[in-house]
Amino acid sequence: MNEKQFLQLIGEHQGIIHKICRLYRDTTVDREDLFQEIVFQLWRGINTFRGEAKPGTWIYRVALNTAIAAFRKRKPDIEYAPQLPDVLQEDESEELALRRERLFSAIKQLSDGEKAIVALYLDDMDHGQIAEITGITENNVAVKLNRIKAKIQKLLNI
Amino acid sequence: MELDDLKGAWNSTVSQPKTENDLHLMLKENKHPVLKRIRKQIIIETAGWFLFLLCYYTMFDGDAKPLIANAILIIAVLAALLHNLTGYSFSKNLIVDKDINTALHTWLAKMKLHARLSIFLRVIFIAGLLTFFCWNVNIDARRYVLLGAGLVLLIVQLVVLNRIWMGRIRSLRNTLDNLSR
Numbered sequence: 202m203n204e205k206q207f208l209q210l211i212g213e214h215q216g217i218i219h220k221i222c223r224l225y226r227d228t229t230v231d232r233e234d235l236f237q238e239i240v241f242q243l244w245r246g247i248n249t250f251r252g253e254a255k256p257g258t259w260i261y262r263v264a265l266n267t268a269i270a271a272f273r274k275r276k277p278d279i280e281y282a283p284q285l286p287d288v289l290q291e292d293e294s295e296e297l298a299l300r301r302e303r304l305f306s307a308i309k310q311l312s313d314g315e316k317a318i319v320a321l322y323l324d325d326m327d328h329g330q331i332a333e334i335t336g337i338t339e340n341n342v343a344v345k346l347n348r349i350k351a352k353i354q355k356l357l358n359i
Numbered sequence: 360m361e362l363d364d365l366k367g368a369w370n371s372t373v374s375q376p377k378t379e380n381d382l383h384l385m386l387k388e389n390k391h392p393v394l395k396r397i398r399k400q401i402i403i404e405t406a407g408w409f410l411f412l413l414c415y416y417t418m419f420d421g422d423a424k425p426l427i428a429n430a431i432l433i434i435a436v437l438a439a440l441l442h443n444l445t446g447y448s449f450s451k452n453l454i455v456d457k458d459i460n461t462a463l464h465t466w467l468a469k470m471k472l473h474a475r476l477s478i479f480l481r482v483i484f485i486a487g488l489l490t491f492f493c494w495n496v497n498i499d500a501r502r503y504v505l506l507g508a509g510l511v512l513l514i515v516q517l518v519v520l521n522r523i524w525m526g527r528i529r530s531l532r533n534t535l536d537n538l539s540r
Binding site: 220315 | 365386458462466531
């Protein structure tokens, strides 16, 4: 894959990276840094992607590994965001935006490993795909998802 | 409401999209935010040590000390520079091309090794500096106090460095335990 094809691929799947950044970092600056780190690591590891796995699976694997392994600043800096981190879609209802905010604030309270599993689940991956990316068994994925669902429901009071 | 009902909310997340040019710049090592900060630190420290080595011979009595003391000082300075370079390489070469469990296990092993190397290089640096400055010096009470204060400062630095690495290792180990439990 050449650079142009890579950039096109990342452009098409950048939503995955944005979601991971939002999940694992708290400030706009940290999210921007992580976004760049993920794209850099994807480019460095481009030879490990041979098209056997779906691009989304490969991007998720690299993005999650990077988000968990890369060092975080110990304290958040004071931040003056030049723009809102998320773009409100024109046809988006306030209810959906509110639901998303609540969902993210609940997931952010999970551990790093649980965040990874729930992110993959919410992106419609089945247990087999989640097991492949996380490296744990399908049974373990099922057990963990049940625990995570219970935790989130409790956090969201649903 | 089930978790499935929240999939719509999750997938509606849209952030400011990056243009192809933004993404292109992110592929460059010299634009990498973390590596850029480390590189800046390496350049500043290297320049500082270079200046120090240029003038230590006359300013800090290098000419009055034996060759071995001068060699120890140079090794100490090299240890400081090597410490920065290994840190750069460590931050650049994350392990991301395997499943999360395998990648984090490998990363944890690499981090432990790097932590030991980092502390070892810092000890070499501190011990080297102290050896050079104390060589052939008559230590009176005032100098003992100064030496003691310097030593305490350097030990505090080592303790802080150790705590930072232990914290990182503990956090990664917790993530792994949590994933496989």
